[in-house]
Amino acid sequence: xxxxxxxxxxxxxxxxxxxxxxxxxxxxxxxxxxxxxxxxxxxxxxxxxxxxxxxxxxxxxxxxxxxxxxxxxxxxxxxxxxxxxxxxxxxxxxxxxxxxxxxxxxxxxxxxxxxxxxxxxxxxxxxxxxxxxxxxxxxxxxxxxxxxxxxxxxxxxxxxxxxxxxxxxxxxxxxxxxxxxxxxxxxxxxxxxxxxxxxxxxxxxxxxxxxxxxxxxxxxxxxxxxxxxxxxxxxxxxxxxxxxxxxxxxxxxxxxxxxxxxxxxxxxxxxxxxxxxxxxxxxxxxxxxxxxxxxxxxxxxxxxxxxxxxxxxxxxxxxxxxxxxxxxxxxxxxxxxxxxxxxxxxxxxxxxxxxxxxxxxxxxxxxxxxxxxxxxxxxxxxxxxxxxxxxxxxxxxxxxxxxxxxxxxxxxxxxxxxxxxxxxxxxxxxxxxxxxxxxxxxxxxxxxxxxxxxxxxxxxxxxxxxxxxxxxxxxxxxxxxxxxxxxxxxxxxxxxxxxxxxxxxxxxxxxxxxxxxxxxxxxxxxxxxxxxxxxxxxxxxxxxxxxxxxxxxxxxxxxxxxxxxxxxxxxxxxxxxxxxxxxxxxxxxxxxxxxxxxxxxxxxxxxxxxxxxxxxxxxxxxxxxxxxxxxxxxxxxxxxxxxxxxxxxxxxxxxxxxxxxxxxxxxxxxxxxxxxxxxx
Numbered sequence: 001x002x003x004x005x006x007x008x009x010x011x012x013x014x015x016x017x018x019x020x021x022x023x024x025x026x027x028x029x030x031x032x033x034x035x036x037x038x039x040x041x042x043x044x045x046x047x048x049x050x051x052x053x054x055x056x057x058x059x060x061x062x063x064x065x066x067x068x069x070x071x072x073x074x075x076x077x078x079x080x081x082x083x084x085x086x087x088x089x090x091x092x093x094x095x096x097x098x099x100x101x102x103x104x105x106x107x108x109x110x111x112x113x114x115x116x117x118x119x120x121x122x123x124x125x126x127x128x129x130x131x132x133x134x135x136x137x138x139x140x141x142x143x144x145x146x147x148x149x150x151x152x153x154x155x156x157x158x159x160x161x162x163x164x165x166x167x168x169x170x171x172x173x174x175x176x177x178x179x180x181x182x183x184x185x186x187x188x189x190x191x192x193x194x195x196x197x198x199x200x201x202x203x204x205x206x207x208x209x210x211x212x213x214x215x216x217x218x219x220x221x222x223x224x225x226x227x228x229x230x231x232x233x234x235x236x237x238x239x240x241x242x243x244x245x246x247x248x249x250x251x252x253x254x255x256x257x258x259x260x261x262x263x264x265x266x267x268x269x270x271x272x273x274x275x276x277x278x279x280x281x282x283x284x285x286x287x288x289x290x291x292x293x294x295x296x297x298x299x300x301x302x303x304x305x306x307x308x309x310x311x312x313x314x315x316x317x318x319x320x321x322x323x324x325x326x327x328x329x330x331x332x333x334x335x336x337x338x339x340x341x342x343x344x345x346x347x348x349x350x351x352x353x354x355x356x357x358x359x360x361x362x363x364x365x366x367x368x369x370x371x372x373x374x375x376x377x378x379x380x381x382x383x384x385x386x387x388x389x390x391x392x393x394x395x396x397x398x399x400x401x402x403x404x405x406x407x408x409x410x411x412x413x414x415x416x417x418x419x420x421x422x423x424x425x426x427x428x429x430x431x432x433x434x435x436x437x438x439x440x441x442x443x444x445x446x447x448x449x450x451x452x453x454x455x456x457x458x459x460x461x462x463x464x465x466x467x468x469x470x471x472x473x474x475x476x477x478x479x480x481x482x483x484x485x486x487x488x489x490x491x492x493x494x495x496x497x498x499x500x501x502x503x504x505x506x507x508x509x510x511x512x513x514x515x516x517x518x519x520x521x522x523x524x525x526x527x528x529x530x531x532x533x534x535x536x537x538x539x540x541x542x543x544x545x546x547x548x549x550x551x552x553x554x555x556x557x558x559x560x561x562x563x564x565x566x567x568x569x570x571x572x573x574x575x576x577x578x579x580x581x582x583x584x585x586x587x588x589x590x591x592x593x594x595x596x597x598x599x600x601x602x603x604x605x606x607x608x609x610x611x612x613x614x615x616x617x618x619x620x621x622x623x624x625x626x627x628x629x630x631x632x633x634x635x636x637x638x639x640x641x642x643x644x645x646x647x648x649x650x651x652x653x654x655x656x657x658x659x660x661x662x663x664x665x666x667x668x669x670x671x672x673x674x675x676x677x678x679x680x
Contacts, residue, residue, distance in 0.1 A: 037067065037113065037132040045115070047074055048125040053115040055130065059105040064148045066102035066134040069115065071095065074126025075352050077118040083109030086494060086541055087551050092118055093458065095352030100152045104138055118352070142470035143173050149463050150177045159348040159355065159435075159456035160188030164374035165471050167448035169382060172471060174374065180345035180455065182355055193330055193344040193371040194453040195360055196438040197431025200333075200370035202398065203322065203380075204299050205243040205415030207306045207314075209394040210321060216309040226305045229275065233284050239305065241288045242298040243414040244402040248284030251670035252277050252297045252363065258649070258666060258674060259613045260630030264434060266337075269362030274300040280610050285672050292402075292410040293670060296367035299415075303366025314365055325389050328380060330373035337362050341371050347435030349457035358434040358457070368433060374451055381442045381449040384427075399427050399444065411578070419578060422469060422476025430461045439464040446475045462574075497542045499526040505559050509570045509581035517669050519557075519570065519581055530557065533639075533650060533669075592641045599624045601661050602644075602653060605680035608666070615676060626651075 034054045035043060045053050059065060069076050075095035082088045088111075091101040095118070105111065117124050139145040146163050153161040160178025164171065176188040211217050217226065219240040224230050226239075233248075241247045252274050253263060261267045274297055286293070303314045310317050315333035323331045334341055337360045348355040361368065372380075384395050398414040411418055419426050424443045431438035437454045439461035450471065452464045469476055502523045511517045520531045521540075528548065531537040540548040540557065549556045555574035562568040572579040599619045606615045616627045617636075624636045624644060634647035644651045652673075653664045663677040 034112070037130070039132045039135050042129050042131045044127065044129050046125065046127045047076065047115065047117050049117050049122050051116065053130075055113040055115075057111045057113060057132070057135075059108065059111055059135065060137075061106065061108040062138045063105040064102070064134065064136055064138045065105055065132070066100065066148075066151050067113065067130065067132050068098050068100045070098050070129040070131075072127045072129065074124065074128055075118045076115050076128055079114040079116075081112040081114065082107055082494075083111060084494065085112075087539075088541075090551065094350035094355065096354045098155075098157050099350075100133075100158070102134070102152065142467065142473075143175075145470050146173060146175065146467055149467065150175075153178045153454060153456050153459060155179075156185065156187075157182075159454065160345070161452065161454040161456065161459060162188055162190070162192070162194070162374045163450070163452050163467065164190075164378055165448075165450045165467070166378050166382075167446065167472070169447075171378065176374075178456070182346070182348065183357070188345060188455070190375055191330055191343065191373050193332070193341055193373055194438065194455060195334075195345075195347060195368070195431075195433045195436035196370055196372050196377075196440070196453065197368045197433045197436055198296075199377075199429050199431035199438040199440050200366075200368045201243075201299055202415035202429055202440075203318065203370060204302050204306070204366045205398055206322065206390060206394075207318060208239065208243055208302055209398065209414065210390055211306060211309050213391055213394060217305065223301060223305065226308050227275065227301065230278055230301075231281070235284060235287050237284075237288045239302070240402075242302045242305075244410065245292050245295045245298060245412060246286075246289050246402065246404065246410070247295060247298045248286040248288050248291070248293075249278055249295060249297045249301075250281050250285065250674075251293070251295050252300065253361070254668050254671040255611070255674070258608075258668065258671065259611050260628050262630060263361055264358070266359050267362070268337075269364075271300065271304075271336075271363050271365055273363055275304070282610065282675075287405065289405045292404065292412060295670065296364070299367035300363065300365065306366075322389060323376075326379055326383055328372070328376040330371075331376045331380075332371055333365060334360065334369045334371060335365060344371055345436070345453075345455040347433060347455045347457070349435045360433050360436075364433070368431065374453060377440055377451045378449065381440065384442060384444065385447045421465060422472075424472075424476060428464075432461075437461050441465070441468055443468070443472065443475070446472060448472055448475075494542050497545070499523060499528075501545065502528055502542075504567055507567075508584045510584055511572070511579055511581045518584070519572065521570075533645065535645075535648065592638050592643075594638055596622050602664075604661070604678050606663060606676035607679045608674055608676045610674055614679075 034056055037055045037057045047053060057065065069078060077092035078099065078101045079087055080089040089103060091099060139148055150161050150163065153159065154177040156179060158178045160176060160180060162176040163173065165173040174190055176190055178188050180186045180188045180192045212219055217239060219238065221239045223237050223239055223242065224232065237247050255277060256269065257263060278297065306317055307314050315335050318333050347358045349358050383389060387395055398416055399418060400413050401409040401411055401418045402413060403409055416427050416429055424445050426441060426443060428441040435455060435457040437459040440451045441464055442449045450464055450468045452461060506521050506523055509519045518533050522529050528540050529537045530540050539551050541551060543549050546559045547556060555572065558571045559567050560569045560571060568583050570581045572581060596619060602624055603618050618625050626634045626636055626646060631647065636644035636646040636651060639645050642653045648668055650667045651664045653661050656662045661678065663675060665673045665675055667673060
């Protein structure tokens with residue numbers, strides 16, 4: 001789960017799509033003298049708003065670099081430029097204390113590290129120190145590579161991380177980094193319990209399968225058989241639809257964020273609200289089984305069905321039927337955010353005034369709310385290979401991609417993503433609560449697995465797949481064509497890319513899992529951009545003739561072609577998920593530029609009976625502005641005619657037969673078409 005409407009990602013976040021396109025802070029700065037960085041040498045410096053400090057670093061190809069900026073009295077943003085001046089990385093968010101930066105250098109030459117003051121305070125000024133901690137070859141030994149990749153999250157000043165790798169019942173590597181608790185100076189250890197977010201979903205799905213094995217339910221059951229107080233929709237939702245994200249129900253975290261609930265500030269959510277939310281939903285967003293739409297509501301209901309068919313609270317059922325029998329002594333379900341979790345890691349997110357202890361999302365039981373250890377997660381995955389709890393048939397069914405009503409596979413089984421890596425079947429699921437991050441991966445063909453956990457909100461779970469490739473390299477043999485493409489990408493020179501080649505990629509691509517969410521790709525001279533529905537435009541850079549990397553977040557895009565060679569789609573890669581998108585035919589709708597008089601039609605006060613929430617819209621200085629008591633003020637940008645976007649929300653207005661605006665339908669990807677009617 002992630003309370004900040006992310007995105008892309010995953011897992012128990014309000015949206016895997018929303019903030020993956022996080023805002024890229026623009027900086028207006030002047031030039032400054034350039035200083036060379038040398039390993040282990042600390043350089044003092046000072047900055048005033050509008051200035052930029054520049055440092056150079058000569059690096060060979062395939063080197064690992066780690067630096068640190070101690071923000072003594074100023075909040076610094078760090079930007080790394082490649083030899084051609086292209087931004088290759090950006091770091092920031094922590095306003096005081098040591099902020100680490102670095103990673104793998106892929107191109108030899110002189111790189112530039114730029115420091116400038118974050119935010120828009122024109123009077124800001126202060127001091128810092130910068131140190132180049134490490135500069136070395138990227139390790140070929142997988143254990144040393146893991147140390148390099150976790151270095152940003154190590155030390156007694158930083159929230160930490162943990163890695164564990166195993167194969168054929170043998171632990172190959174297990175190590176922890178950084179701190180589990182900054183308040184009391186408690187280091188991250190192998191037995192530290194960590195919130196695994198949506199990685200929990202496979203456990204909930206497994207509980208459903210156990211109840212099915214015991215004859216207490218059938219996956220074909222109408223969910224109202226077990227929760228009769230749910231409304232009777234036009235189409236029947238089966239238990240199977242809950243654990244495959246195909247119900248058509250509203251996603252409760254996205255829905256509650258529309259009401260002004262500040263999930264990132266610890267607003268209370270009670271489990272009972274999930275049933276109440278479904279009871280207030282007027283109709284399904286899609287026919288059950290027809291569309292895959294990641295849904296935490298469904299998993300909350302699945303946990304309730306386990307309770308009602310077993311007569312036990314969910315956390316008790318899981319302990320007595322799964323964790324206990326498997327010997328997972330460090331794993332537990334947290335029934336609410338007020339329950340104590342012994343020996344746990346606190347979740348932290350960087351803020352301008354230092355790390356902030358965030359806490360967990362409420363109402364997450366079934367969809368998340370589970371704490372575990374890296375050792376216990378190995379025990380859990382080893383049960384997939386040699387079942388001691390549950391049957392071989394149930395586990396195999398969980399690891400089989402669900403097929404939609406139209407015959408298309410979703411790439412998701414029961415609580416598990418199903419895909420491939422290096423020619424091997426990969427079964428995996430990531431997780432993200434407000435600040436905790438998790439990834440658990442299983443390669444059944446070689447009986448191997450890997451997990452990474454962190455209590456740092458900036459931890460990138462995709463590192464898990466890179467480490468898996470290093471540890472299981474002997475088994476991940478690329479096909480000749482794939483190997484050629486991989487080599488080409490490694491040797492690709494972005495400066496040699498012809499900008500005009502991008503023109504055949506320009507266009508709009510609708511995510512297959514959520515067709516209303518569109519990625520638009522555009523070019524301005526030699527600069528390339530992508531923009532998601534309701535979000536700001538972000539720059540992307542080529543990594544091959546068909547792949548591009550976003551600069552603002554850890555995400556990339558691969559364009560795909562049909563048999564005729566024409567570009568027909570794209571795949572968005574982030575947080576372990578590969579989200580296919582289909583290219584839309586025809587030109588994008590003409591830009592709509594409403595006048596101030598046009599905007600006046602949309603001004604007024606609007607109310608949603610479903611949400612019991614008011615929004616007020618007003619025209620100010622030629623712009624349409626939305627206000628809500630807890631969401632604050634959001635400027636809405638016109639999109640297609642009668643549509644506006646802002647604050648990760650999409651507004652589609654409706655008029656009566658006389659042309660008078662009478663309401664709008666509000667969407668934010670996972671939750672769609674919530675109606676607000678005009679009341680003033």
